[in-house]
Amino acid sequence: MVMNSENQWEMVSLLLNARFAMSVTDLVTGDTRMPVLRGEIRSDEPMSKHTSWRVGGHADHYYIPADLDDFTNFLQGSPHESITVIGLGSNLLVRDGGLRGTVVALHAQLNDLRLIEQNQSGGLIYAGAGVACAKVARFAARHNLAGAEFLAGIPGTVGGALAMNAGCYGSEIWEIVAQPQIINRSGHIFIRQAGEYTIGYRSVELQHELTSTIEPEWFAGGYLRLPHGEQTESRQRIKQLLTQRVDSQPLNQPNAGSVFRNPPEDYAARLIEACGLKGCSIGGAMVSPKHANFIVNTGNATATDIEALILMVQSRVMKATGIELRQEVRIIGDARRLT
Numbered sequence: 001m002v003m004n005s006e007n008q009w010e011m012v013s014l015l016l017n018a019r020f021a022m023s024v025t026d027l028v029t030g031d032t033r034m035p036v037l038r039g040e041i042r043s044d045e046p047m048s049k050h051t052s053w054r055v056g057g058h059a060d061h062y063y064i065p066a067d068l069d070d071f072t073n074f075l076q077g078s079p080h081e082s083i084t085v086i087g088l089g090s091n092l093l094v095r096d097g098g099l100r101g102t103v104v105a106l107h108a109q110l111n112d113l114r115l116i117e118q119n120q121s122g123g124l125i126y127a128g129a130g131v132a133c134a135k136v137a138r139f140a141a142r143h144n145l146a147g148a149e150f151l152a153g154i155p156g157t158v159g160g161a162l163a164m165n166a167g168c169y170g171s172e173i174w175e176i177v178a179q180p181q182i183i184n185r186s187g188h189i190f191i192r193q194a195g196e197y198t199i200g201y202r203s204v205e206l207q208h209e210l211t212s213t214i215e216p217e218w219f220a221g222g223y224l225r226l227p228h229g230e231q232t233e234s235r236q237r238i239k240q241l242l243t244q245r246v247d248s249q250p251l252n253q254p255n256a257g258s259v260f261r262n263p264p265e266d267y268a269a270r271l272i273e274a275c276g277l278k279g280c281s282i283g284g285a286m287v288s289p290k291h292a293n294f295i296v297n298t299g300n301a302t303a304t305d306i307e308a309l310i311l312m313v314q315s316r317v318m319k320a321t322g323i324e325l326r327q328e329v330r331i332i333g334d335a336r337r338l339t
């Protein structure tokens with residue numbers, strides 16, 4: 001439902017349902033301090049529609065902000081609501097009991113993609129959190145900027161990639177981040193420096209002394225600095241990386257990419273395969289026979305099936321090799337809906 005003055009009453013009832021902490025009097029009297037939300041709000045939204053595994057329970061509420069300003073207004077109008085920000089859901093397992101509070105989906109909305117500056121040595125790109133990584137790779141190539149080609153095969157958003165330090169084939173997004181743009185729980189938008197984070201393999205954390213004093217925050221976008229390159233070479237590289245993926249990954253079945261991080265000096269896929277787990281399944285979830293670090297939904301998997309298979313793989317690998325496989329995918333939500 002798009003918020004406008006005609007359906008303000010409907011909005012009141014939705015917001016009340018959602019236990020939003022805003023004054024009903026303000027809404028009913030049309031108090032001008034309350035900006036009208038321009039995004040779309042849904043209730044009881046199946047998260048299976050928004051995750052690449054195509055499983056998961058319902059979110060109490062699901063908000064698609066119209067743009068960054070609208071996201072700010074939404075956050076300011078719902079100060080007590082529990083918020084989960086997602087991109088394309090390509091690294092997410094939402095449990096079957098679903099998510100309480102509001103899921104805010106940024107993909108395709110915070111989609112500003114601009115060349116900020118360019119000179120002989122390179123250029124600076126701004127990409128909103130909702131822009132698909134593949135779009136950034138093609139945009140950079142078109143402007144003769146090198147080093148973003150690896151993003152072409154990552155089926156997530158810039159926001160998700162920043163949160164995960166997504167990467168492949170020897171490159172990671174934070175290697176090209178000049179400054180992330182942040183939106184915090186109060187709806188303030190500001191810039192941080194890359195040096196304020198501890199960046200690791202698929203891990204990004206605000207430095208400890210900062211986290212103890214601040215409110216929750218999310219990536220609203222990022223400034224990416226790239227060296228000068230050649231368009232044809234970048235396009236060639238993108239093509240080559242995409243072919244490599246099609247050859248090695250089960251892209252015809254719902255999945256969430258690599259389930260586990262590679263342990264130091266080894267590969268999760270090698271360990272899983274060595275333990276004879278390729279093709280192993282629980283319910284509709286199966287360890288892909290094509291790539292052992294992928295778990296695929298063969299058609300009727302539940303999040304419970306997938307999580308049980310993740311635990312089984314971890315335990316079998318630990319038993320056989322003594323190595324602990326740590327998850328790369330994020331698991332969120334309630335195991336079972338409480339009534």
Ligand SMILES: Cc1cc2nc3c(=O)[nH]c(=O)nc-3n(C[C@H](O)[C@H](O)[C@H](O)COP(=O)(O)OP(=O)(O)OC[C@H]3O[C@@H](n4cnc5c(N)ncnc54)[C@H](O)[C@@H]3O)c2cc1C
Pocket residue numbers: 052084085086087088089090091092106129153154155156157158159160161162163164165166167168217218219220249251255256257258330
């Ligand atoms: C076929 C396939 C191949 C893949 N290959 C790769 C690969 O090569 N390398 C790789 O690194 N990953 C890979 N992935 C995993 C996934 O695409 C990446 O982790 C991607 O960066 C996730 O982006 P997303 O927008 O889908 O994030 P989501 O899955 O929507 O979210 C992931 C996490 O980030 C958080 N998040 C999302 N947006 C924001 C934001 N704006 N601010 C703060 N937190 C946010 C979410 O809350 C969640 O915790 C692959 C996945 C698939 C399905």
